[in-house]
Amino acid sequence: MAGISSYGLHVAAYRLPHDEIARAWRSKSAKGEKAVACYDEDALTLACAAAQDLIAGTDPSKFGGLFFASTTSPYLEKSVSAFIAFVHRLGAGAITADFANSRRCASSAVLAAIDAVGSGRADEVIVAAGETRTVQPGSSLESVLGDGGAAVSIGQKDVLAEILASVSISDETYDEFRRSEAAYVNEGDPRFAASHTFAPTVARVTELLLEKAGQGREGIAHIALGAGNPRGVKAAVKAAGLDAQKLVPPYLDKVGYLGAAQSLCTLAQALERAKPGEKILWISYGDGADAFLLEATGRVSDLPPSRVDAAVADRRPLETYEQYLKFRGVFDNSSPGPGETAVLHHNEHEWNLPLLAHECSGCGLVFYPPGPSCLRCGATEGHSRVPVPRRGEIFTYTTDFLAVNPDPPQITTVCTAENGARLFLQGTDFLPSGAEVGLPVEFQIRKLHDGADFPVYYWKARPASR
Amino acid sequence: MAHGSIKDKVAIIGAGCIKFGDNFDQSYIDMVAAAGRLAMKDAGVEPSRIEAAWLGTYLPNNGLGKAGSTIADPLHLHGIPITRVENFCATGMDAFRNASLAVAAGMYDVVLVLGCEKMKDRAARGIPRVEHPSIGKGTTAPALFALAANRYMLEYGMPRETLAKVAVKNHYNGARNELAHMQKEVTEEQVLKAPMISEPFGLFDCCPTTDGAAALIVCRADIAKQFRDDYVLVKGIGLAAFSHMPYYDPTFDYLGFKSTQTASKMAYEQAGISDPAREIDLAEVHDCFTWTEITNYEDLGFCKKGEGRHLIEEGRTRIDGDIPVNTSGGLKSFGHPIGASGVRMVYEVVSQLRGQAGERQVKGASLGLAHNVGGPGAVSCVSVLGLP
Numbered sequence: 001m002a003g004i005s006s007y008g009l010h011v012a013a014y015r016l017p018h019d020e021i022a023r024a025w026r027s028k029s030a031k032g033e034k035a036v037a038c039y040d041e042d043a044l045t046l047a048c049a050a051a052q053d054l055i056a057g058t059d060p061s062k063f064g065g066l067f068f069a070s071t072t073s074p075y076l077e078k079s080v081s082a083f084i085a086f087v088h089r090l091g092a093g094a095i096t097a098d099f100a101n102s103r104r105c106a107s108s109a110v111l112a113a114i115d116a117v118g119s120g121r122a123d124e125v126i127v128a129a130g131e132t133r134t135v136q137p138g139s140s141l142e143s144v145l146g147d148g149g150a151a152v153s154i155g156q157k158d159v160l161a162e163i164l165a166s167v168s169i170s171d172e173t174y175d176e177f178r179r180s181e182a183a184y185v186n187e188g189d190p191r192f193a194a195s196h197t198f199a200p201t202v203a204r205v206t207e208l209l210l211e212k213a214g215q216g217r218e219g220i221a222h223i224a225l226g227a228g229n230p231r232g233v234k235a236a237v238k239a240a241g242l243d244a245q246k247l248v249p250p251y252l253d254k255v256g257y258l259g260a261a262q263s264l265c266t267l268a269q270a271l272e273r274a275k276p277g278e279k280i281l282w283i284s285y286g287d288g289a290d291a292f293l294l295e296a297t298g299r300v301s302d303l304p305p306s307r308v309d310a311a312v313a314d315r316r317p318l319e320t321y322e323q324y325l326k327f328r329g330v331f332d333n334s335s336p337g338p339g340e341t342a343v344l345h346h347n348e349h350e351w352n353l354p355l356l357a358h359e360c361s362g363c364g365l366v367f368y369p370p371g372p373s374c375l376r377c378g379a380t381e382g383h384s385r386v387p388v389p390r391r392g393e394i395f396t397y398t399t400d401f402l403a404v405n406p407d408p409p410q411i412t413t414v415c416t417a418e419n420g421a422r423l424f425l426q427g428t429d430f431l432p433s434g435a436e437v438g439l440p441v442e443f444q445i446r447k448l449h450d451g452a453d454f455p456v457y458y459w460k461a462r463p464a465s466r
Numbered sequence: 467m468a469h470g471s472i473k474d475k476v477a478i479i480g481a482g483c484i485k486f487g488d489n490f491d492q493s494y495i496d497m498v499a500a501a502g503r504l505a506m507k508d509a510g511v512e513p514s515r516i517e518a519a520w521l522g523t524y525l526p527n528n529g530l531g532k533a534g535s536t537i538a539d540p541l542h543l544h545g546i547p548i549t550r551v552e553n554f555c556a557t558g559m560d561a562f563r564n565a566s567l568a569v570a571a572g573m574y575d576v577v578l579v580l581g582c583e584k585m586k587d588r589a590a591r592g593i594p595r596v597e598h599p600s601i602g603k604g605t606t607a608p609a610l611f612a613l614a615a616n617r618y619m620l621e622y623g624m625p626r627e628t629l630a631k632v633a634v635k636n637h638y639n640g641a642r643n644e645l646a647h648m649q650k651e652v653t654e655e656q657v658l659k660a661p662m663i664s665e666p667f668g669l670f671d672c673c674p675t676t677d678g679a680a681a682l683i684v685c686r687a688d689i690a691k692q693f694r695d696d697y698v699l700v701k702g703i704g705l706a707a708f709s710h711m712p713y714y715d716p717t718f719d720y721l722g723f724k725s726t727q728t729a730s731k732m733a734y735e736q737a738g739i740s741d742p743a744r745e746i747d748l749a750e751v752h753d754c755f756t757w758t759e760i761t762n763y764e765d766l767g768f769c770k771k772g773e774g775r776h777l778i779e780e781g782r783t784r785i786d787g788d789i790p791v792n793t794s795g796g797l798k799s800f801g802h803p804i805g806a807s808g809v810r811m812v813y814e815v816v817s818q819l820r821g822q823a824g825e826r827q828v829k830g831a832s833l834g835l836a837h838n839v840g841g842p843g844a845v846s847c848v849s850v851l852g853l854p
Contacts, residue, residue, distance in 0.1 A: 340599040352600055368714055369601060375715050396620075396720055398612035400664040403604060412609045412664075414713050414720075424713040426604040437620055448603050458600040 002114045003159025004152050004294065005124055007268040008054025009311040010046055010444075011148040011255050012037040012132075013429045013462075014318040014327065018143045018253075024321035025138040032253030036318050037132045037147035039327045039406040040428055040446035040460065043070040046149030046261070047130030048084045048445045052390060053307075054126060054151045060088050063153065064122025065095035067113060069106035069129040069260045071178065073098060074447075074455060083457070084128055087353050087445055089387065095122060103176070103286030105129075106150075106260045111168060111290060113154035124155035131259030133185050134328060141176075141187040144228045146256020148311075150264035160271050160303070161280060161294040165213035169205050170288035173197045194232035198285060202236040205289040206281070213293045221278035223247045226266035227285055228257035242281070248273065251312050260286075265308065271296065272306045314465045316431060326406045339452025351385070355443065355459055357421040358383040368421040390443045391464060392417035397427065397435045411435045413461045417443075429462040440464040471736035475570040476700040477690035478851070480509025480683030481813045486801040487647040489677035494530040494584040497679035499540040501806075502580055505681035506541075509693055513541055516683075517574040519548045522561035522581035524804035525596070530584070531805070537580055552805075554840025555752065556705065556847040557581070558680070559808025563703045563847060565684050575686050581810065582679035583803030602711065608664035608672055608755060611842050613713060615666055615757035617720035621772075624760075626666050628775045630657035632756035633670045633798060635784055640795020642826050647676045647801030671756040676801025680810040696820045701833070701850040702739075704732025712843045721772075725846035726765035726839050733835075734767070737850040743768040743789050746850070747831040748818055750811035752839045753796040763791070766837060766848070785826055793818060793826045808847060811836035815851050 015033040022029035037046065047068055055063070066088075068081035081096035095116060099105040106129040113125035130149040135141040154163075175193035178185045202225070210217065223246045227233050230252060234244045248269045250257075258265055263284035270280045274296035282292040318324055325331060350356070351370050358370035362379030368388060373380050392415045403410040411427030413435065427435060428446055441461040448458040482504025484497055492500070506513065519541075523531030530536055534548030551561040558581030565579045597605050618624065634654050640646035652670055660669035683693075690697040706728035709715045730742070739745050751766065753759035763774035768789055777783050783791035794800045794814040797807060815834035817823050832853045839846040 338596065338599055344599070348600070365716060367716060375709060376717050396613045396617035398609050398616055398664045398666075399662070400606055400609040400612070401661070402606045402608055402663050409662075410604065410609075412604055412606075412613065414613055416716070420716055422714050422716040422718070424601070424605075424711065437617070448600060451599060456599050456603070458603070 001162050002117045002154055002156055003162040004267070004271065005155035005159050006054050006153045007264070007271065008050045008052065008151040009149070009265065009268060009307060010049035010053055011035050011311045011314070012041055012046065013314055013316045014038055015315045016318045016321070016324050020321050021143050030143060034143060034256035035146040035148055036324055036327055038428055039329070040448070041132070041147070042074045042447055043072045043130035043132055044074050044080050044083065044457065045130070045444070045446050046132070046147065047080070047128040047151065048087060050130065050149035050151040051084050051088055051126055051128040052444065054153060055088050056390070061091040063090045063094060063124050063126050065113065065116055065125035066090055067097050067099055067109035067125065067127045069099040069109045069127060070131050071100060071103065071105065071260055072132045073100060089354050103259055104284050104288065104290055106264050107284030107290035110152065110154060111166060114163060114166065117154050117156055124153050126151055126153045127264065129261040129264050131261045133259045134183060135187055136184045139187060141185065141228070144252065144257050146258050148255060148258040148261050148265065150258065150261040150268060152264050152267060158299060159297060160299050161274065161296045164293045164295055165209060166290065166292045167205060167208045167212055168288065168290045169201070169208065171197065171201055173287070190229060194229055194235065198227070198232055199236040199239045201285060201289050202283060203240040205283060205291040206240040206242065209291040209293055215279070215293055217241055219279050220246055220281045222270045222274055222280045224266040224270035224280055224282040226250055226257070226262035228252070254312050269308050271300060272303060272308060274300050276301055310465065316429060323407070340454065340456045352458065355388040356385045357388050357419070359386045366420045368423060386419065388421045388423070389418040392441055392443070394435060394437055394439045394441060395422065396437060399432070399435065413441070415441055415461050425459055425461040427462065428460040434463060469735070472566060472570050472703055473701050473736050473738070474699050475687055476566045477685055477687045477697040478682055478700070478812065478816055479685050479690050479693040479697045480505040480511065481816045482508055483645055483680040483810055483813045484678060485645050486676050486678035486803065488586050490586060492677065494527065494582060495540045497584065497677065498537050498580060498582050501582065501679035501681040502537065502541040502578065505578070505683050509683035511576060511683060511693070513543055515576050516543055516546065516578045517576055518546050518568060519543055519578040519580065520561040520565045521548060521550045522558040522805040522809060523550060524552055524554070524557045524583060527584050527587055531582060543578070554845050555754065555804055556808060556838040556840050556845045557805040558810065559812070559836060559838045559847040559849060560705060562682060562809060562812055562849065563705055566700050566703060569684055569686055575689060577684050579682040579684060579809055580679065581806035581808060583805040584677055585675050585803055586677045606664060608667050610713070611755045611758055612664040612667055614720045614842060615755065618757065618761065619666060621721055624775050626658060627654065628760070628779060629666065629671055629756040630654045631778045632753060632759045633657045635778065636753060636792050636796040636798035639785060639793055639826060640799025643795050643800065646795040646799050647674055648795070648799045667755050673754050673797040673802040676803045678801055678803035678806040678810065680806050680813050682809060682812055697854065698816045698819050698851050699854055701852045702733035702736030703849045704729035705845065705847040706732065707845045708843060710844050712841060718843070722761045722765045723839050723843035723846060725841070725843050726762060726837065726848070729846040729848040730766045730837070733848040733850045739850065742766060745833060746789065746835050747833050748790045748793055748815065748828045749835040749837065750794060750796070750814050751791055751837045753792055753798045754802060756798070758839065759791065759796070762837060762839070766835070785828060790828050793823065793828060808836065808838045812849060812851065819851065819853050
């Protein structure tokens with residue numbers, strides 16, 4: 001039986017206080033803050049980082065597929081799942097597909113992953129969601145929407161929770177939507193949505209699922225239902241005949257509602273709270289709903305202390321609304337200089353996206369970029385391509401006020417990876433005085449610049465999280 | 467492997483340099499013409515006497531300086547070989563090196579070396595970045611050297627105050643040089659309080675962005691006397707290239723530049739120098755940033771690794787010190803139009819050896835050195851020049 005094998009998270013580290021939004025718009029503040037993508041993050045990088053967190057410490061070739069889910073993909077035409085699978089070196093022939101256009105798209109991808117695993121097409125499939133939704137500035141939803149990524153993997157062996165049943169219903173309605181040419185989500189009338197689309201849909205999908213599974217409501221230990229409107233969630237759960245006390249508490253006042261990534265994040269929270277044998281009702285809403293009944297296995301007791309809590313706690317203050325606007329690209333000062341070309345990308349992406357170094361056949365030196373000759377002994381034949389670990393430490397750095405950067409000063413680093421490779425990398429997510437020689441760092445794919453014809457994604461160094 | 471020596475085979479018989487600075491009223495062509503004519507006039511030669519020429523320009527602007535032929539019309543050099551040289555910050559001196567080698571090989575009797583760079587026709591952030599779009603993205607010139615400076619300063623416990631003393635010295639010298647870009651003295655306090663550019667470099671730790679051009683007339687040593695008595699001989703030239711992107715090299719310790727150590731060893735061997743600090747009377751070294759001058763002291767063998775700070779702290783590299791460095795004001799104060807710099811440094815050494823340096827004159831100077839480093843550390847060029 002298919003189940004949830006593992007999960008990973010990357011919540012954008014910057015936090016914009018609701019007070020600051022209220023100051024900018026002279027409105028009333030609801031206490032709290034929301035996660036904001038750094039200027040170099042987008043749905044692709046957030047999902048990529050969440051998948052990296054999921055894969056860390058395992059052999060990436062065991063994954064037979066990766067699905068990307070987002071309503072804010074940086075591309076309308078180009079596969080983000082293919083990019084993430086390439087960066088993380090998934091198995092050859094891994095299936096990839098992008099799911100989009102609904103806040104429910106991550107759970108739709110999970111349904112597809114269950115089918116892929118069930119049919120034997122793949123042993124284990126990752127679903128990685130990333131989201132950076134933006135609403136009309138100054139509108140009520142602005143303080144609610146947060147940026148983040150979450151990932152789960154669906155497999156058959158050694159799962160954290162078995163998926164006992166799943167159902168899906170679709171609905172044709174206008175609550176939140178965004179037209180393809182629009183920059184902002186249209187939030188519609190939240191009260192109408194809560195009472196006339198959200199609550200009835202949750203009630204209906206719950207009924208269908210429990211009937212299919214032959215499961216009574218009293219046996220549900222945890223309800224994972226992530227949405228941006230906590231009052232609406234409680235009302236909907238009540239309408240479905242469920243006990244609102246069983247709801248996994250969301251982090252709305254700490255990171256906000258993460259769009260397509262929210263349902264995966266809430267599921268991860270439920271897995272962290274569940275005891276072996278407990279049942280989880282997981283509902284993902286958007287243009288209908290997907291619902292899943294899961295049962296935690298003994299493996300949940302081996303989970304380390306909450307990684308969701310750690311991701312939420314990994315925060316840097318975003319001091320002003322102006323800084324938020326810069327991060328959203330409202331003031332464009334993208335870095336000048338040459339862009340990448342399709343052929344250069346073709347020549348180099350095999351090593352510069354998965355971050356592969358050469359280990360010298362003669363003297364064992366690990367050097368990057370993986371050029372033909374060893375930097376130390378000059379051997380030219382038989383080097384092995386080795387992955388550069390995603391962690392290391394700062395060898396030297398500078399705080400550069402001259403470099404064009406949306407959030408100056410730019411921290412520029414030279415890092416030594418755990419396998420000895422030396423990397424020149426821009427820093428990101430650093431506090432202005434946060435770098436020091438010897439500081440542990442992790443490497444993440446970020447959007448380096450917008451380039452000429454296409455954005456250039458590459459690695460940056462950030463202070464190590466866990 | 468052959469280790470030839472250029473010692474006493476080539477002479478410099480003419481040198482010219484225009485005023486460096488914000489030369490907004492001069493085009494690239496104007497500067498080429500002015501510097502070239504100054505050098506020819508100094509040597510007493512006409513364009514028709516020039517048999518070959520080398521042009522040093524790092525970054526062509528608006529197509530000017532891309533090919534050697536850029537200087538053919540303004541200097542009326544038609545029908546001779548003209549070659550453009552580009553080698554990072556060693557561009558100008560490598561043009562001089564190539565010209566010297568051609569003369570030493572017996573191919574030509576009299577040749578021209580010209581370095582020119584028009585930098586003040588771009589946005590306000592220094593050298594435009596032409597780096598690799600991913601693995602080299604985010605570099606700035608100060609940041610690349612700051613990466614090394616920070617590691618060095620941590621290793622040797624050197625404070626920013628020591629860096630500031632380099633700026634104070636070189637501005638002092640530049641204030642006495644009518645061709646320098648910055649002709650103003652600065653205090654240590656001003657240097658330390660200046661706006662930060664790339665830590666540990668504040669504004670006064672960085673060389674300015676400058677327009678300029680300089681030129682040399684080089685000939686066979688055995689015919690130099692036909693042109694003038696106070697000619698200057700090339701005693702040795704070395705150039706060494708290392709990793710193009712040293713910040714990826716796991717063997718790089720960031721405590722100095724192998725390229726300078728190696729290039730200077732080549733030049734010293736040819737010149738027969740065993741104790742450079744004692745034998746060399748003055749040196750023009752590549753002080754693109756204050757820290758660079760300190761590591762240069764060590765890499766050029768003026769002192770041991772890690773002890774460079776004592777030379778500046780004890781005033782030994784002032785004009786009246788025992789090893790005067792950057793009497794011209796250096797890149798720091800004279801300016802650093804990249805392709806022009808190496809040629810300009812040779813010009814300063816020639817002026818000093820001829821005794822024409824005015825109040826900056828190092829008394830009794832007979833052996834001088836000029837040095838560039840670029841990359842940082844990817845390439846260095848060292849020239850030793852002396853009186854006959």
